[in-house]
Amino acid sequence: xxxxxxxxxxxxxxxxxxxxxxxxxxxxxxxxxxxxxxxxxxxxxxxxxxxxxxxxxxxxxxxxxxxxxxxxxxxxxxxxxxxxxxxxxxxxxxxxxxxxxxxxxxxxxxxxxxxxxxxxxxxxxxxxxxxxxxxxxxxxxxxxxxxxxxxxxxxxxxxxxxxxxxxxxxxxxxxxxxxxxxxxxxxxxxxxxxxxxxxxxxxxxxxxxxxxxxxxxxxxxxxxxxxxxxxxxxxxxxxxxxxxxxxxxxxxxxxxxxxxxxxxxxxxxxxxxxxxxxxxxxxxxxxxxxxxxxxxxxxxxxxxxxxxxxxxxxxxxxxxxxxxxxxxxxxxxxxxxxxxxxxx
Ligand code: SF4
Numbered sequence: 001x002x003x004x005x006x007x008x009x010x011x012x013x014x015x016x017x018x019x020x021x022x023x024x025x026x027x028x029x030x031x032x033x034x035x036x037x038x039x040x041x042x043x044x045x046x047x048x049x050x051x052x053x054x055x056x057x058x059x060x061x062x063x064x065x066x067x068x069x070x071x072x073x074x075x076x077x078x079x080x081x082x083x084x085x086x087x088x089x090x091x092x093x094x095x096x097x098x099x100x101x102x103x104x105x106x107x108x109x110x111x112x113x114x115x116x117x118x119x120x121x122x123x124x125x126x127x128x129x130x131x132x133x134x135x136x137x138x139x140x141x142x143x144x145x146x147x148x149x150x151x152x153x154x155x156x157x158x159x160x161x162x163x164x165x166x167x168x169x170x171x172x173x174x175x176x177x178x179x180x181x182x183x184x185x186x187x188x189x190x191x192x193x194x195x196x197x198x199x200x201x202x203x204x205x206x207x208x209x210x211x212x213x214x215x216x217x218x219x220x221x222x223x224x225x226x227x228x229x230x231x232x233x234x235x236x237x238x239x240x241x242x243x244x245x246x247x248x249x250x251x252x253x254x255x256x257x258x259x260x261x262x263x264x265x266x267x268x269x270x271x272x273x274x275x276x277x278x279x280x281x282x283x284x285x286x287x288x289x290x291x292x293x294x295x296x297x298x299x300x301x302x303x304x305x306x307x308x309x310x311x312x313x314x315x316x317x318x319x320x321x322x323x324x325x326x327x328x329x330x331x332x333x334x335x336x337x338x339x340x341x342x343x344x
Contacts, residue, residue, distance in 0.1 A: 019171070037173065044087070044113060045170035046076040048163065051086035053106065055093025058120035058153040062092040065156035075163060083109040088166070091145075092153075094122040094129055095136040097306065107143045115170070116177060117162050119149040127152065133313035134305070137180075144177035207258050211269055214260055218245070218272040225249040226256055229272075232282035234290040236316045241267045243292055247276070262292065271297040289314040 020042055021034030054062055066072055066079055080086040083106045095103065107116070118139050121127035126137035136142060146169060149162035169175055209217050226247040235242045241264055246257040260269060271294040273279040283294040284303035291312035294300065301307060311318050 041171050041173055045167040048075070048077050048088045048115070048166070049080045049086050050077060050088040050090050051083055051106065051110070052079045052081050053089060055091065055095065055099060056122060058092035058122065058151075061153040061156060062090055062119060062159060065159040070156045070160065072160070072163070075160070075167070077163060083107075084111065086110050087114045088117065089114070089143075090117045090119050090159075091123040091139045091143075092119040094126070095139045095142065096134050097136060098134075098304075100136050100139075100142045103139065104142050113175075115146045115166055115175070116143055117147045117149060117166060118145045119151075119154050119159060119162065121150065121152045124148050124150070133318075140178065140180040144179050146175060146177045208261055209258050211260055211262070215270050215272060215275070217258065218247070218275045221247050221256055222275050225251055226254075229276035229278045229282065230255065232279060232286055234286050234292055234314075236290065236314065238316075240264070241290065241292065241315075243267075243269060243286060243290075245272075267291060268293040268295055270295055273298060288312065291315055 020038050021032055024031040024033065052066075054060075064070070066077075072078075077088075083089075087110060089103075089107060089110065091103065107114070116139075118124050122129065122135075123139045126132075126135050129135040130137045139145060147162050147166045149158050151158050154162070226249045228248040228250055230246040230248050231244075233244050235244065240261045243260045243262065244257065245259070246255055248255050262269065267290070269292060271279065271283055273283060273294075280297070280299065281303060283292075283297055284299070284301060286292045287294060287297075287300065288302040288304050289312055302309060305313070
């Protein structure tokens with residue numbers, strides 16, 4: 001049997017009092033000299049209280065890490081249900097544009113000092129969803145991050161490693177959280193902004209009616225028992241923008257669908273929300289994602305994206321990686337906020 005190599009690091013008490021100052025032994029007493037800064041850092045790193053907050057699949061792994069098998073209590077890590085009592089937020093999951101505002105609000109509500117761990121490739125960079133219109137390409141566009149934990153999802157061991165890393169950063173008083181530093185202008189300039197050159201021929205099928213017939217057609221179907229609107233959606237063909245409707249008769253267990261072909265230059269239709277109440281939301285979605293205008297709609301607002309969003313993401317001419325990139329329009333606000341934090 002060979003002898004085990006001695007790990008010098010293991011002999012060092014990483015979290016012990018020896019790190020905090022000097023013990024001086026004098027006859028009849030022991031004197032311990034340190035600074036309040038060191039004592040506070042020691043207390044902070046030894047009692048991290050993360051917010052119980054998760055966004056997507058990574059959060060499941062985070063929950064497993066918090067559970068009894070891995071026992072984070074031994075690190076002094078005890079989850080809190082309120083941002084007012086938490087000093088750590090672990091961003092575990094995909095950060096969407098709409099959720100970004102809420103994340104920032106929770107972060108602001110946490111008392112200082114506070115720390116952020118970005119856990120998983122979605123929280124770090126947007127990962128697979130990076131170029132989707134609704135996803136923020138990394139939570140460090142929104143709040144400053146102290147530690148990044150890689151993985152999809154990270155294992156509980158990786159989560160624990162991230163927490164230990166954060167403890168080391170706190171105890172060494174080297175906290176230096178950072179925002180994403182990508183040069184926004186170069187991202188916009190370098191990105192392709194061309195419409196696809198070759199138009200693909202897509203065969204069209206189904207029953208088409210003219211825009212003028214839409215209201216009476218919907219009304220007739222409603223009168224004949226098709227009283228449930230299943231959906232309104234659209235398809236962006238190279239030469240037309242087609243809006244597709246489906247209604248259902250619950251009693252007869254039958255569906256009816258029809259389509260209306262529109263010109264890209266003026267995609268407008270009358271609303272059928274006075275006939276089918278559910279059309280109100282479906283039409284808002286068709287407007288939000290495809291830019292179809294419903295002329296007498298009672299509440300013509302976007303439904304999924306912020307009201308100041310530019311363009312309609314499911315249209316073929318919607319260019320990704322341009323100034324319409326997710327979250328870029330409101331990034332300025334965070335730049336200003338970052339400046340404010342710097343000034344204290
Ligand atoms: S990094 Fe992977 S596991 Fe985590 S939220 Fe994204 S897709 Fe899900």
